[in-house]
Amino acid sequence: MVSFGRAITVPSGADYSGLGTQLKSDELETRGSLLLVEPGHPVFPWAAGVPVSGSAMPNAVDTSARAILGSSTAPVFTFQGLNGVSGKVERTSKGALHGIVSPIATTPGSATIELPPALMAYLIANPTHSYYYSLWDRQTRLGADPQPQRVIVGQADSIKQHMSAYKSGMRPSAGWGTRINAANETASALGTGRHAISVNGWYSSAPAANDPIEGRVKWGGIGYFNSGTAGSNLPSFALYRLYIEDLTVSGRTHAQVSALDDAMFTNAFALGGRYANDVIAPVPSSVSPAAATSGATMTITGTGFTGVTAVNIGGLPATNVTVVSDTQVTCTVPSGSAGIASIVMQAGSRSSDSFPYTRG
Numbered sequence: 001m002v003s004f005g006r007a008i009t010v011p012s013g014a015d016y017s018g019l020g021t022q023l024k025s026d027e028l029e030t031r032g033s034l035l036l037v038e039p040g041h042p043v044f045p046w047a048a049g050v051p052v053s054g055s056a057m058p059n060a061v062d063t064s065a066r067a068i069l070g071s072s073t074a075p076v077f078t079f080q081g082l083n084g085v086s087g088k089v090e091r092t093s094k095g096a097l098h099g100i101v102s103p104i105a106t107t108p109g110s111a112t113i114e115l116p117p118a119l120m121a122y123l124i125a126n127p128t129h130s131y132y133y134s135l136w137d138r139q140t141r142l143g144a145d146p147q148p149q150r151v152i153v154g155q156a157d158s159i160k161q162h163m164s165a166y167k168s169g170m171r172p173s174a175g176w177g178t179r180i181n182a183a184n185e186t187a188s189a190l191g192t193g194r195h196a197i198s199v200n201g202w203y204s205s206a207p208a209a210n211d212p213i214e215g216r217v218k219w220g221g222i223g224y225f226n227s228g229t230a231g232s233n234l235p236s237f238a239l240y241r242l243y244i245e246d247l248t249v250s251g252r253t254h255a256q257v258s259a260l261d262d263a264m265f266t267n268a269f270a271l272g273g274r275y276a277n278d279v280i281a282p283v284p285s286s287v288s289p290a291a292a293t294s295g296a297t298m299t300i301t302g303t304g305f306t307g308v309t310a311v312n313i314g315g316l317p318a319t320n321v322t323v324v325s326d327t328q329v330t331c332t333v334p335s336g337s338a339g340i341a342s343i344v345m346q347a348g349s350r351s352s353d354s355f356p357y358t359r360g
Contacts, residue, residue, distance in 0.1 A: 026060055027264055028243060028257065032250025033061035034068060034119055034131075037075055037217070038241040040095025042274060050089050050097075053079040057113065068249065069118040076116075081109035085342075085354045087220060087236070093279035098238040099219030100283055100353045101143060108220075115153070115215030119244070123153065124213060129248035130200040132257050134241070136265055138192045140283040140303050141236035150237060153215040190303055192240075194265040198247060198254035217242060236283055240268075240275060280304040282345040282352040291360035294335045300343065305329050307347040314341025314359065333359065 025043045026036055036059060039046040044060040051057065056074040059065055065073040082088050086109030087101040099111050123131070135151060220234055245257060268275045284302040292298050298318070300311070306326045311318040318331035329345070341359040345352040 025063070028245070028260055029061045029064055030245065030250045030252065031064060031067070032246040032248070032252070033064040033243075034122070034246055035065060035073065035075070035115065035242065035244040036060040037113060037239070037243075039091065039097045040240065040274065045095055046091075046097075049091060050079070051077040053077065059116070065119075068246065069116070069122055071118045073116050073118060076114045078110075078112045078114060080111070082111055082220060083109065088281070088353045089219070090281050090350065092238055094275045096138070096238040096240045096275070096278065098138075098140070098236075098280050100141065100236045100281065101220045101234050102353065102356075103141065103143065103285075104356055110218060110220035112219070112221070113217040113239070113242075115217075120153070120213045120215055122246075126246070126248070128200065129246050130198055130254075132196070132198050132243075132245040132247050132252075132254060134194065134196040134243040134258075134261050136192075136194050136240040136242075136268075138238040138240070138278075138280070139190050139235055140238065140280060141285050142190070143234045143236070150219075150235060151215075151217050151242065154213055192269055194262060196254075196258050196261060238278075238280060279307070279350070281350040282308055282347050284343060284345060284352055284355040287343065287355070287357050291338075291358060292333045293338075293360040294333055296333045298331050298333050300329045300331070300345070301327060302352075303327050304347070305345070307350075308345050309348070310346040312344045312346070313357070314339075316341075 024030075026033075026038075026041070029036070037057065038044075038060055039057075041058070041060045044058040046057060055077050056072075057077055059073040059075065062073050079089065082099070082101070085102070087099065089100070089111050090098050092098050097113075102109065133151075137150065217239055218234075219236070243261070245252070247254065247257070250257075267273050270276060280303075282302065282304045284300050286301045288299050288301075289296070297320075298313075303326060305323055305328065308321065308323050308329050311321050311329065311331045313331075313333060314336050316334040316336050318334055320330070320332040322330045324330060336359065338360050339358065341357055342354040343352075343357050344354055
């Protein structure tokens with residue numbers, strides 16, 4: 001690997017035939033690359049911290065995308081109401097964007113990464129092309145909503161869909177294309193995964209040219225497309241990478257791109273990789289026993305618990321806090337009155353969202 005400053009990285013032995021004289025900003029970049037959203041990208045990382053709502057974010061394959069789309073290719077970050085009680089958004093230690101969503105369905109709040117309108121228009125204009133979608137993420141809380149999309153592209157309030165990424169994996173609409181699943185892609189799986197599909201059609205029918213379609217990565221909100229603040233109970237996850245390529249333009253096959261993508265994913269999370277040993281805020285998912293009283297031993301299950309030093313129950317510090325593993329912490333319930341006593345866990349400078357609990 002040869003690097004020139006921060007802006008250009010040249011992988012050894014890379015094939016540049018699809019880009020002419022243009023140097024690639026990413027190992028997957030080619031003449032068909034449409035979008036690469038990667039907050040911790042080694043060449044085009046996002047600025048530190050959670051972006052301001054309405055901010056345009058880098059498309060790491062912007063040069064290739066502009067050659068196809070002809071206009072701005074920047075996705076836009078939006079943020080509404082994830083205030084610690086309804087959830088929160090943070091950057092992980094390695095730069096991923098981590099959205100933690102309240103497990104209470106009526107708690108308002110959402111965050112989204114809105115995909116560029118020029119990309120949506122291109123998908124409508126070229127409905128028979130084959131497209132490769134890849135998502136790298138880490139699920140940290142599953143939620144219980146029956147429609148738990150993390151990423152979706154399609155027409156609002158319609159069944160005209162191109163792609164959906166659910167908590168159980170990524171789906172090409174109506175079964176078109178090829179689906180590749182990571183080993184942990186099940187409806188009950190937490191952890192890091194790579195999800196990749198190729199799509200060459202629309203569910204129901206392709207939208208007309210004047211039919212607006214939307215594409216977004218989303219935390220919270222309700223329904224297929226809603227990015228507003230009504231509702232929650234959706235998956236919590238850290239976004240590492242979302243990549244879209246027009247295979248018809250690039251001339252590559254799903255198998256070719258997926259093999260390269262998988263090698264990159266494996267290297268990124270392996271020992272010494274750029275996302276290895278990433279640190280997230282604690283994410284509690286369940287507490288036992290229910291209605292614990294003062295002096296009882298409480299067991300909290302979730303993820304990201306390595307480094308937890310404090311647990312507050314109803315604003316009061318628990319004692320005997322013990323980290324059993326990255327997924328389990330025990331503590332002693334402090335004195336206090338029966339009733340609502342939300343739980344907040346602290347690990348250094350990182351804290352969990354306010355997890356709902358009622359003590360005895």
